[in-house]
Amino acid sequence: MKRYPIRRLKKHRRVLSITGWLMAGWLLMAGNLAWGQPASVSGTLGAVGSDTMAGLVLRWGEALKARFPDINLQFQASGSASAPTALVAGTTRLGPMSRPMTETERQQFIVRYGYPPLELRVARDALVVVVHRHNPIDTLTLQQVDAIFSTSLACGAPQAIRRWSTLTSTTDWPYGRIALHGRNLASGTHGLFQARALCDGGFRLDISEHPGSSAVVAAVGESFNAMGYAGYNHLTPMVRALRLVDEHGDAVAPDERSIQQGNYPLSRDLYLYVNLPPNESLPSVEQAFLALIFSEEGQQIVRAAGFVPLPKHLRDAQRQHP
């Protein structure tokens, strides 16, 4: 849409001469303002990192390719832990991660290159605690979540909660023990839930571990007395996400607004790490990619992928960066 006028103008350059050049220059500037990159872009866009963000990064890449067909996309989604390794090894300049880099990972990067990686927040996500859709329970405090899922009670709950009768006043249903479902040890979701909901305590042993968030949600949706945790973008009508009580004592539902504002206690940021030497600018493909991410269209893609767009001030602040 933006490049056709330029091409046509270029074709008739001789005829239009000065007027053409002026208009082309003006369009380029307009393009620069809206997109932050020259209007014609080609090259290879590579990224290595989080599998949570795989769908999102791919959608961004496809949107970019729809605009600039000369771009080659190369994405490798093998877990957040693979991003720092690939960045340090120099096999990629972009590393999407569903958690912030640890201090050791950052140090490794600095030792190799002499400057820290550029850290960008590109979207918001949240962990939700889900129960069967007919379950009468509505709200939990974080201490209760800890008492249900952990053995260590690191968040200060007086005792572990094992049975539904401890939680709900209805003695009729659900009954018996709470059947717990969660993610496997290696996933970022598992680690984040451990850090934020269990106060770095230890998980119970009898939590069923599933190889994906969708599997957790499906298992909870099938079972009346089940409870589980999963990524916000995996919610289905089979389950209901519980409201959690924040530090002010208000019960906050995990909806788009509360996650965007960061009020929901288990909301998190999704990151993109960029290998950008100081006082240098990125190749045009990566510049176009970053510009797309922080544009209105890019944030609509975030919503389409099931995550939550960034709040406007954060987006504007980071747009200046690259």
Added chain:
Amino acid sequence: MTPPRLPFSRQPLRHVQDRLATGLITAGGIGVLLAILAISVFLIWETLPLLAIGDTFSLAKLSPLAWGTLKAALAAMLFATPIALGAAMYSALFMSARLRSRLKPTLELMEAVPGVVIGFIAGLLLAPWVERHLASTLMMIIWLPLSAALAGYLWYRTAASVRQRLPLSWAGLWFVPWLAGMAVLAMWLAPIIEQHWLGGDLRRLLDQRYGLDYATRNALIVGIAMGFAVIPSIYSLAEDALADVPPTLMEGAQALGASRWQALWKVALPTAGPGVFSAVMIGAGRAVGETMIVLMASGNTALFSASPFEGLRSLSASIAIELPEASPGGMTYHLLILAALALFIFTFMVNTLAEIVRQHLRRRYQRLGSTL
């Protein structure tokens, strides 16, 4: 007298082909052996750091997984062995040849069903169904074997004219509708029994009276699903062993007045015993190594529990889940490699034992064949 050896260029083409083929096959065999050796060397090499630390941490981490593996295999064998061996005995010694020639390949075809598919069906369809119909399922597990015995008794008591219509050698066909009918009966009766004698809800009863927890994905589900996967291999090998019992032995026993049942128990089974044993061992080896079914049907909870209604976590499933995200050289990585080593040793031993026993049997048959 061997003919004089010709120079290579003068040998007939057939000889050259023979020697080429022999060489290739030998090389292939040696290659496979080397690969197995290389795998074990790699596994041992990678676990050396752990063994060098010599801590008990890894042992404490691995023992629930080893228990889970054994529990899953045990559940599967409990489900599969009676069915597979019963089927093997019947089809080797009683079934009509025409029916057998069709049924045996069909059953062996079941072996080709991928574990992922069985695990998928078990985890997503069977597990929720059993959870909702727990009483019916337990009732069927108890009632179907009993109803089989009942069918045998009724058949024995019926008039000879009916017995000729329903011959024993075709029982494989008329027995299926009987079982289906009995399954429907159990399904129909179970809610009534649950309502009147079990307080309306079996799961609540189990929970309140016996403190038994019921997990959706549990050892019962794994046993049924993996048993289904193991049945064809046990059946096929046991059937071969039984069918290869020299017919002269069976005929001799029957000529001396033994009934078919006596001939089976006193002659065929003792003779083919090692073969049947090795069939069961091979089945156990597969049950121990099976990954996807346990992964998808077990819930992957690393528990030390003997309850059939609680989940488990096996060595192979742990490796499948955790290895892709374990960073090479880390603690988790070495633990997983140790798990792989344990699994490798276990299946290797089971399979070797089964193979040795089978070789024994083959030699015994050859001796029997030559003396008779």
